[in-house]
Amino acid sequence: MLILIILLFGLGFIAFLLRYNFFRLPKKGIVVLLYHSVDNVKTQTNLDKFTIGLDSFEKQMRLLKKLGYQSIKANQIQYILDNQLYKKNKYIFLTFDDGYKNNLDAAKILKKYGFSAIFFISTAYIGKSLDNAAMLDENDIKELVRLGMEIGSHAHFHVKLFRKSSNYLDLYLILTRGRSRI
Numbered sequence: 001m002l003i004l005i006i007l008l009f010g011l012g013f014i015a016f017l018l019r020y021n022f023f024r025l026p027k028k029g030i031v032v033l034l035y036h037s038v039d040n041v042k043t044q045t046n047l048d049k050f051t052i053g054l055d056s057f058e059k060q061m062r063l064l065k066k067l068g069y070q071s072i073k074a075n076q077i078q079y080i081l082d083n084q085l086y087k088k089n090k091y092i093f094l095t096f097d098d099g100y101k102n103n104l105d106a107a108k109i110l111k112k113y114g115f116s117a118i119f120f121i122s123t124a125y126i127g128k129s130l131d132n133a134a135m136l137d138e139n140d141i142k143e144l145v146r147l148g149m150e151i152g153s154h155a156h157f158h159v160k161l162f163r164k165s166s167n168y169l170d171l172y173l174i175l176t177r178g179r180s181r182i
C-alpha cells in the first residue's frame, strides 16, 4: 500500500513538472534571461553564484537560435504586448546586470547569432572593479553600442537599495545619477 502511495505521488509530481514546462522552454511568448559575469574565473565572492562560462553561454545562444527564438529590444516589448504577438512567436529578451568587462565577449557571441541584449550598468564602477571582477570601461560600452547592444541603468552604486536607505530621496539620487551618467 505504501509503495502504491509513493508511486502515485511520484507520477503526480512528474505530471506537475511536465504541465508547467519545467523540462523545456515555452513554445511561445517572451523568455527573459538575466546574466551577470560570463567567464570561468573564480572571484571567491558572491558573484561566482551568478557567473557562467563563456562556452556555456555560447551553447545557450546556439540552442536558442536553433529553437527559433528571436531576440528583442526593450522598446519592442510594448508593441509585442499591444499586438499580442507573443501568442504567435518565440521571443528572447536577454539582459546583463552590473557591467562586467567580460560582457563584451558575450556581446560578440550575441552578434554572431544575430541577437542583441540590454546591459544594465552600475555607473560608479565604469573602468573599475566590483567583487574582484573587472568592469567595462567607457570604450567597452561604446563598443557594445556599436555591436548593436542596448545600455540601461543599474543605478550609480551597486547596493541593495532598500537596505541602504529607506529615505526616498537617497534612493532617487542613486538611481538618477546612474541614469544621467549613461
Ligand SMILES: [Zn+2]
Pocket: 097, 098, 154, 158
Ligand atoms: Zn546587480
